Structure formats: structure tokens, C-alpha cells
Amino acid sequence: MRHLIRACYAGATGYSYAKKAEDVAREHGIDRIARLASNENPCPPSPAALEAAAAALREGNRYPDERASVLVEALRRYHGDYRFVTGAGMDGVIETVIRTVVEPGEAVVVSTPTFSFYGIAATAHGARVVSVPRREDFSVDPAAFIEASRGAKLAFLCSPNNPTGNSVPIETVEEILDGVEGLLFLDNAYVDFSDIDYRPLMRRHENLILGRTMSKIFALAGFRVGYAFVPAWLEPFYLRAATPFALNSVSIAAAAGALADPDRVQRTRDHVRRWRRRFIEEIPFAAYPSDANFVMIDVAPHTGDEAVDHLAAQGVLVRSCTSFPGLGDHYIRVSIGEDWENERFLEAAKNL
Incomplete structure (x- = not known):
């Protein structure tokens, strides 16, 4: 019955999702994963x-x-x-x-x-x-x-x-x-x-x-x-x-x-801006200026996929940018997370 599938989906991969924290934890035997792959807000809802x-x-x-x-x-x-x-x-x-x-x-x-x-x-x-x-x-x-x-x-x-x-x-x-x-x-x-x-x-x-x-x-x-x-x-x-x-x-x-609840919005904004500055200043790779709640990093000579695997082994989940149309294979995207997540990422990035 595969002939019923539209041609645009027969050979396409669809949307590319980040790895799941549960899978990374199970694969590397780590209880607590820093989830910095999906541009999520680390704070709970108001x-x-x-x-x-x-x-x-x-x-x-x-x-x-x-x-x-x-x-x-x-x-x-x-x-x-x-x-x-x-x-x-x-x-x-x-x-x-x-x-x-x-x-x-x-x-x-x-x-x-x-x-x-x-x-x-x-x-x-x-x-x-x-x-x-x-x-x-x-x-x-x-x-x-x-x-x-x-x-x-x-x-x-x-x-x-x-x-x-x-x-x-x-x-x-x-x-x-x-x-x-x-x-x-x-x-x-x-x-x-x-x-x-x-x-x-x-x-x-x-x-x-x-x-x-x-x-x-x-x-x-x-x-x-x-x-x-x-x-x-x-x-x-x-x-x-x-x-x-x-x-x-x-x-x-x-x-x-x-x-x-605008006060909560402002606290989140302040948190993101503070850590965004630290990421750009402290990451030992070329980090691009950002107006968002994430930073894109050039990890060459590594590929994005290699960097993601290396960081995952240290309990940090980030996003490889290889699936983004028109972008090279040597970038990763790192979300701003909770304080402990961000600190763990900065430490792990130094070991790339």
C-alpha cells in the first residue's frame, strides 16, 4: 500500500527532533541530564x-x-x-x-x-x-x-x-x-x-x-x-x-x-540575558551574538553531530544544526537552561 503515500513524503525525513533526555540518560548511565537542545524555558509555568x-x-x-x-x-x-x-x-x-x-x-x-x-x-x-x-x-x-x-x-x-x-x-x-x-x-x-x-x-x-x-x-x-x-x-x-x-x-x-504575570516574564528575560553573555564570553569556540534564548556555536573542526555525542556523554543535551537547510555541518545550538545546566555545559565545552 506504500504507493498511496504522497511523493513528497516517500523519501523525506520530516522534521528533525532533538534527542530525548531519557534516551541520553539511559545510554550513558547519567541520572540528571542538562536539557539544552530545544530552546525551552527552564522555569515552570507561572x-x-x-x-x-x-x-x-x-x-x-x-x-x-x-x-x-x-x-x-x-x-x-x-x-x-x-x-x-x-x-x-x-x-x-x-x-x-x-x-x-x-x-x-x-x-x-x-x-x-x-x-x-x-x-x-x-x-x-x-x-x-x-x-x-x-x-x-x-x-x-x-x-x-x-x-x-x-x-x-x-x-x-x-x-x-x-x-x-x-x-x-x-x-x-x-x-x-x-x-x-x-x-x-x-x-x-x-x-x-x-x-x-x-x-x-x-x-x-x-x-x-x-x-x-x-x-x-x-x-x-x-x-x-x-x-x-x-x-x-x-x-x-x-x-x-x-x-x-x-x-x-x-x-x-x-x-x-x-x-x-509580566513580572515572571521579566525575570526570565533577565536570566537569559545574563547567561547569554556568559556563554559568548566563556565558550572556547566561536559563539555567534544572539537575541534569542540560545546561542549558535561553530565547533569546527568537529561536526555538530560529533559535538552533540561528546557532550551527551557528559550529561549535556544540545542540538546539532546539521538538519537546518543552508547551514554547514559544524554548528550546534545551545539553549539557556537552569544555572546548573549552564554551568555543566560550560565545563563540558572546555573538554571538546
Whole structure:
């Protein structure tokens, strides 16, 4: 029955996941693994989020609000009077945007190296992925991006970028917005760890989507809550294309609760910035400046896979960047974790 499988999946590997901490612990006989591979927030969710989630469990026999109104209102209180849509993680928002605007066979433009799911999701919807390589320093060439986007309805740009960690200047994003003919999806999953604010661009451009997530600075990765700032004209069409009840009641409540605890957000931001500086200063390899909650490191002459295996044997789980399109095989990405995790990584890195 294999002939029934679509050609794009018959030979493809799909999304590449980091190793599991449990597997590494079992393989090397280590009880406590430093989990620095998945850009997770090392802090538990806000007590306000957990209390709201627990209360929502009592009504688990009912379908959730299809518009996630409680969350949307919380987002407006937190960010201001913008239009918001939600999805099951940023991945769900990405898929719904593609489903809303892209016909099979049409081009979707992606700035690379970057998060591989843009291409995976576009391919899943029958689109043709056009990759636009970044410069040698991983900055974006706006002219090349605009040229590649001619005739395309949708383009993806990540800032701060995963896995390189650098941000795209607001002026560059605005130049791209003025030059492209379709929508620009600007993935801001890590923007809360930076000093850059793209939100004012929403007031000036009707072809901008700002993708956000509750997984990172709000520590709700397990709840799978994504959202996006969208232009008013796009909102009703997105809602038509969206999967019914994509967000469950518990996730909606937890996300709204987390948004009501800004002090916890600031503590997380301060923690990440402090350790980000230490990583860049103390790692005995070339570490790239980062605006995110991770740092990309060039471990040459080792490969990324070799470095991951070596560090795993010392109880530290990091991410090899070999699966990121357009990036060499000698990089790793290391998340900012708890203090003890970060200290263990710095010690293990000295032994590479």
C-alpha cells in the first residue's frame, strides 16, 4: 500500500527532533541530564497560568471557545489594540496561514538557514519552496529576498532567527514589506528575549503577519499555544481556514493566565540575558551574538553531530544544526537552561 503515500513524503525525513533526555540518560548511565537542545524555558509555568489551567479542567466535557476569546482579550491587554489569531503552537498558525492563501504549485519564499517547518508545511500544502540564502554573516539581503518573492503570495522570515540567533533590523523588514507583492510572515518566536519591537510595523503595513508563541518566554511549551498579529482584512479568511477547536480550553486558560504575570516574564528575560553573555564570553569556540534564548556555536573542526555525542556523554543535551537547510555541518545550538545546566555545559565545552 506504500504507493498511496504522497511523493513528497516517500523519501523525506520530516522534521528533525532533538534527542530525548531519557534516551541520553539511559545510554550513558547519567541520572540528571542538562536539557539544552530545544530552546525551552527552564522555569515552570507561572502560578497564574497553572491556576487558570486547573480551573479550566473542570469544564473539560465542553468544547472550547472556537475563537479563544479569553486569550484574544488577554493578548489585547498585553500588547494593545491589534488583531490576533491563534493556533496549536506557532506551527498551527503557520499551517493555517499557508492554507488560507497558497494554492498548490505556487511559490512560498523562505530565508535560509532557518526553522525547517516553513518548508515542511508549505510542501505539505503542495506549494513550491523557494530558498533565499542569507549572507555569510547570516544577515538578510533585502534585494535578493524581494527579487525571489516576485509573484509569491507568502514569504517567511525569522527574527531573531533560529538557529543563528541574530535579528533582522526593522529598516530591513520595512524595505522588504515595501518591496514584496504578497504577505510577509515574520516569525517572532524569540523576540521577547531581544530589544527589538516590530509591532509598530503592523500600523503601517497591510501585508505583515507577526507570528508569536507562548512556548518560550511564557514557559508553556507543553500547552502548544501560538498566535499572530494579522491585518484586519486577513482575519476572517484565516478563521474560515482554521482547524475547528484547534486550541483546547486548558491551553487557552493557561495562556491568558501567563499573560497576566509580566513580572515572571521579566525575570526570565533577565536570566537569559545574563547567561547569554556568559556563554559568548566563556565558550572556547566561536559563539555567534544572539537575541534569542540560545546561542549558535561553530565547533569546527568537529561536526555538530560529533559535538552533540561528546557532550551527551557528559550529561549535556544540545542540538546539532546539521538538519537546518543552508547551514554547514559544524554548528550546534545551545539553549539557556537552569544555572546548573549552564554551568555543566560550560565545563563540558572546555573538554571538546
